[in-house]
Amino acid sequence: MTQIGLNHFLFVSVVLFCLGIFGIITRKNAVMVLMGIELILNSANINFIAFAKYGNFGYQGQMMALFVIILAAAEAAIALAIVLNIYKTFSTVNVDEIDTLKD
């Protein structure tokens, strides 16, 4: 069993990122898309923490991670409000069907 190093963290982060993208692209439900976005943000957090641990940056990485968490919370609040409004307007939260911008 090898020592867990920076690459492992990065690998997890990449997997999370790809899952997030995959979620955003494949899910039809807007809430699921938002969850994909959360996954991407978290993969970024892992990156920050990992570089902070293995690099020589002091606590800057952790600080950024905290910022991102707060930002994610704010974003979730706003995004869910938008989703609610979308639902009110179109009676659905299915992003495939919301394409009036095309016209």
Place this chain on the structure above:
Amino acid sequence: MTENLLIQFAIIILFLPLLGFVVTLFLGSKVKKIFLFENFVLILAFILSVIMVFAKLNYYPQENIVSEFHWISLNNVPLFGTLNIDLGILVDNISVLMIFVVTLISMLVHIFSIAYMHGDKRYNRYFAYLGIFTFSMTGIVFTHDILMMYIFWELVGLSSYLLIGFWFEKKSASDAGKKAFIVNRIGDIGMFSGILILFSTYHTFTFDKIFTQISLGVLPFNSEFWLTVTGILIFCGAIGKSAQFPLHVWLPDAMEGPTPVSALIHAATMVAAGVYLVVRVFPILTGGALEFIAIIGALSAFIPATIALTQNDIKKVLAYSTVSQLGYMVMALGVGAYKFAFFHLVTHAFFKAALFLGSGSVIHAMHHEQDIRNMGGLRKKLPLTYATFLISTIAISGVPLTSGFLSKDGILAGTFAFGSLTGQWFFAFVGFFVALLTAFYMFRLVILTFHGEPRNKEKFDHAKESPFVMVMPLVVLAALSIFIWYTPNPFNPEQGAFLSKWIKAPTIVVPQNARYSFMKNDVIKPAEQVQTAKPKTEAEITFSESYTEAMHHAHIPAMLLSLTLAGLGILLAFSFYQWKKLDPDKLANSIKPLYKLSYNKWYFDEIYQATFVAFTLGLSNVLYWIDTYIIDGIVNGSATVTKQFSKFSGTFDNIVVDGLVNLMATISGFIGLMFRRLQTGKVQTYIVVVVFSLVIILFLFKSF
């Protein structure tokens, strides 16, 4: 009464009729009684002019009061340098006397017209026209420069045209208006050329400045010949306006206008403007020019007098008599009898206006019958008209105790003196012969109109004396035809203030050797002395002693001869038409060609028709042809070329320019269609594109 006040009076008199014209014209259709305002204005102008005459003749009997202003000031005109064109007002004895005549007769004619024109559908407009005429005539009288005179000259021409053609529904009236205007224009061209010569030589229009320069020896083109030409050219204006031979043909036709208009414009004032013009420019007329003027005057006195013998229209007889009397005045000026010419102008204005207004009264009473063959016996029906008409007729015939006798006698004496001094008895002969003719045809008119038995019973029965407003002017004018206003001695006009104090012959300024011999100074003064010895306020007579002498000697024989001839004329008229001792028809038959010549007015209209009018029409036709086929051809040709070019240019526009523009549009549309597909509106598609693009970019720019 200061000089300044006189000038202000003159300006007020000048502009009052204009005010009347504007008000009457613009309110005429709304306010029915506005003509009373026009009458009021004229009465006011007349009162002012009476005050002015008295003030001028009492307080300033010698002065020429001038007030002028720069109308146009130009600096650095090529060839001229600084140029000031002045307009101004000149108040001297002649102009105040003339303004008295003009405003008096104009006022009387206004009052007369109230009744005469009653019921006309353009009643107010008629008074407005009279107003603008009076304004223009006043302008002519008061002007101190020839430019302003020319301006007002044309204005009287205009108002004359408007009034002759006042009843323009009648073809003959509108034709007469046009004829008067066009014939006047011929004379005015001459006058205008004369003014141009004067201006290009002296660079000023003011009479006084021109006279001063001529007396200093400055001549047009440095030759006396051109001074003569200038004088004759300016006189051309008078030929037109005063209806002198050969341009007299418009005046008889002008009788188509309302009769009061004939009295005001075509007898008393406007036609006298020509004489007034010659009076004004008299100092610059050379001997040659004066001789020309005298010949024109003699012909104009003689030819219309012979025509008047046979005319049957009451107004036509008076019209030809007017031309003849104007010819007298012009001839008098030509032979140097300056004072008597102006004197005759004034006296003639009064009695001829009385005659015309009297004929108006007759025509009014006879319900617009003008043919004297249908009249007769009107003496009983129209006693006042008859009395005034008779007094005026006596005056024009030159019977003693009348004003006409005084002035006409003076003119005849002038021609007589001229004959004895120069040996040219032609003018004296014409003058005396015309005096005979005048007495004859005027009494023929009176007898046929007022005496004998009525020849048209029906019209005679309806005739009745005219109302007060028509008779009053007649009485006033007839009263002014009596000698007492002009001189206390009915046989010697020189004793009156009119000739001895008020009118002075002006100083002749033309070079000595260009004058009549009797107008030369007896003692030739050195040049600078001449200049200083002539203050303009003191217009002294420059006729020589010999002329005064001759005039003195001519007085008695001329008077006796003219009395004899006038008596003979009257006697002949009575024996032909009253006592029927002689038969006019038989006489007419025995000299048939002469009778026809006179009856057809010497065929002047026919001759002009055949020559000038036909020539002008022919020329116009040629020009018309040139216009239609050559000018129009060129214009149409260029139009066709332009049209073809436009067509080509249009096609080019449609195909090439529009094609390019449309092509661009099509390409844009096509590209738009292509890219439209990318915009699905689905967020996820965009993200896929972004992710894949990112991946591709990473691979493209990879550093590993």
